[in-house]
Amino acid sequence: MSLEKYKVTSTINLKDLPTKEVDEDAKKALKKIRKKISDVQNAMYAEGKYGLLICLQGMDTSGKDSLIREVFKDVNASGVVVHSFKVPTELELKHDFMWRHYIALPAKGKIGIFNRTHYENVLVTRVHPNYILGENIPSIKSVDDLDDAFYHNRMERINQFENHLATNGTIVLKFYLNLSKDEQKRRLLRRLNIQEKNWKFSDADLKERKLWDKYMFCYEDLLNRTSKENAPWFVIPADDKPTARLILANILLEELEKYNFTEPSLSPKLLAQIDDFKAQLNKE
Known part of the structure; x- marks a missing residue:
């Protein structure tokens, strides 16, 4: 599997990128x-x-x-922390737009997963600019003040944020699941047709679907402006779920193996005493 092709290293057009790849052995390969x-x-x-x-x-x-469930199910549960960012709370709105993301960052040694991320601040808010007004930004009096320059400035703040993270020991990997509109329709109908799946459906899904083209424009813009070498974006074909999971898992493993993580060795003093420690335990 060639993984470099999924990485955003130059200007992309989402319409030119595939939304579906199928690996018949994806489920079996993912287990390994x-x-x-x-x-x-x-x-x-x-x-x-x-x-x-x-x-x-x-x-x-x-x-x-x-x-998230399928790719990380074999990882120690205490080693993975998932955050799903919803509509900002009253407290979160009293801080800058990155605050709630910063305090959720993973500690060293752990994997943090942002399920929807700080990029919502240049995505959903760009599609629905009235959301920005809830932040009470002094320079923003109305949605008329929210031009492209405002969102591009935010993207640059995000680039600086991620560069700071990378410099201080946080590996940043970003994945956009590239779903086709036809496949989304099929999945929404499945939620409606299968009673056990009904709870997943919201009429808001249909309202947002009508804004598909605007979302694609915003996604394409942020992918092109915020994919950096120390915090790259990968565009994953998402119409076939098992294959999408395998692609992401392969990229993740390949990227992590570049760091050659190694467990620390015991001190020479302790190494010299190992036989004594074994003897003490065997005498119990």
Whole structure:
């Protein structure tokens, strides 16, 4: 599997990128990758120098929740923390737009997953600019003040934020699940047709679907402006869930293996005493 093709390294047009790839052995292959990811996370934790932030973005029904469940199910539960960012609370709105994300960052040795991320602040708020007014920004009097320059400035603040994280030992990997509009329709109908899935449906899903083209414009703009070498975006074909999970898992493992995490060795003093420690325990 060639993984470099998913990485955003130059200007992209989402219409030119595939939304579907199918690997018939994806489920079987993922099981092997999961174990390797778990081993790497254990070594990362033991070494204690790096943390990992995984950012997941995608349209409704793109498969973010199930991807998290399937890709990370073999990783030590205490080593993974998932944050799903919803509408900002009253307290969060009293701080700058990055505050709630900063305080949720993973500690060194752990994997933090942002299911919807700080990019909502240049995505949903760009599609629905009236949301920005709730932030009470002194320079913003009305939605008429929210031009492209405002959102591009925010994107640059995000680039600086991620550069700061990378400099201080947080590995930042960002994944956009590239779902087709036809596949979203199929998945929404499935939620309506299967009673056990009804709870997942919201009429808001249909309202947002009508804004599909605007979302695609905003996604394309942020992908092109915020994919950096120390915090790259990867565009994952998402119409086939098992394959999407395998692609992401392969990218994740390949990126983490670049760091050659190693468990710390015992001090020479303790190493010299290992036989004595064994003898003490065997005498009990």
